[in-house]
Amino acid sequence: MLKKTAVFLALFFCFFVGWPLFSPAGGIKARLIPEAVDIGTFFNGTKVYVSGDVSRDSEVVVRLSGMRQDVALKKKGKVLGLLWMNLGSVTIHDVPSMYLVSISKDLGAIAKKQPNKWEELGFGFAALEKEINTSSPPAEREAIFKEFLKLKKSEGLYAIETGSISYTEENSGGKSFEAVLEIPPRLTPGKYTVETVAVKDGSVTASTTAELQVKQVGFPAFVSSLAFKHGALYGLLATIIAIVAGLLMGVIFKGEKGAH
């Protein structure tokens, strides 16, 4: 009994009193809330909070990235010098399905004033561009990536959210941070990676990585598994339900007519 109490007290001490003392100097710790995202029937995007402690003179950058995959795109071009059409295609290799970067207002201001310094950290879109390959000739690469970026941004899948990290000062020389990641409704199930790094004097001093599991649950999960595993049956059911709904509506309306 005494032993248990001692353990409890030790844990209590570590947690509420000791924690800020451990983290700031070298490492960085981050906690995700929630640790997994469930896509249910009424899912309409969500927020993921990343919080932890860091030394007072550091900035924090949080990056959430989706699985890397090849993306096939249609290129638009002019036909007969007049009509815009899809002309040819291009593949972008190994790009993350989602790319959300969360930074504080201060860091955002620096990034605006000194874009080179920001990109050197390796979390901006220019850094991402360096990592990827396209099937197009090198001359077109830059333009294609720019348009790809526009496409992803318009879907809310790629974003650099300035001012989405806030800090609270602590007494012990450190500060707590909380980043809010806005997860858009257009979310595909899978494993997502959340990297949290501490930045000091223009370079990364500590980092930690966590995994965010996204899966469909309930009705959406049921519909997906039926659609992909038993396509023909799913199609048949979908048409039967549609026909029944149509007939039902017809019957309801006939009933109404009779009442007049």
Add this chain to the structure above:
Amino acid sequence: MFWHLYLPIAGSSINILLIFFLGILVGLLSGIFGVGGGFLMTPLLIMIGIPPTVAAASDSNQIVGASTSGTLAHYRLGNVDFKMGLLLLIGGVAGGTVGVQIIKILRELGNADFLINITYVLMLGFVGTYMFLESLQAIRKKKAAQEPPVAKESRYARLVGKLPWQTNFDTSGIRLSVLMPLGLGVFVGILAAIMGVGGGFIMVPVMVYLLRMPMHVVVGTSLFQILFTCVNVTIMQAHSNHTVDFVLALILLLGSTLGAQFGAKISKRLGGEQLKILLASIVLLVMVKMLLSLLLTPDIMVAYKGGH
């Protein structure tokens, strides 16, 4: 929170009310004019962020419901020519099969998109303009003088009269060769497959001008025919491409089956010429929209490649 539903196949969430009202709108069109409304609905769905392939496939699932509802309503009004509908359908299925092969060859040649877009604009433009002018003329004539319709047999009518296997279509009140609906069914089927639509807006003018059916019977019969086409498309898409989002289709369906019932009633009240002019205006509007999208510089120069 409640007003949003997650679409498992489209991989995004949508506002229930918005989709429901879209459904009512297209259901109304369907009930009034006998078109599936795919040529309107699919672009609208894409505009609110549904992937194109999922939009087209889920829409055909929705049309199954709307056209069932509409066919039933028109059947009660005595407006469905089953004999004609079946013959058109047989032709349509054959034509659709041919059309899919043509598209395959075009894709291999690499210029499919160009041809599809041009076919679209030209067909919409031609059909819309012709219907519009013809109906306008008819309305003017009716107002100007009550002269009896000219009973002059056109060359077209004489040619059609010479075809073998003439038979009576009682509901439509016409006598025609079986070959006519079969052949025209093939023609519409090919075009519909190439353009990736149900073909209602081509089928209606074909029935009116080439088969010379009365407008009200045209609407009911077209819906009957569209029902089967879309059952086929839905099952095929679900089976081979996994692009039917049933959640999306179901909400659309609730709206469109309701809309189709009202549409059928409105259709009965409007005169045939008025119906034609309205449909022609909508067709022309869609044509202009398509043309603009071809002429204006796109905001984003790349798009996701459809299909898998």
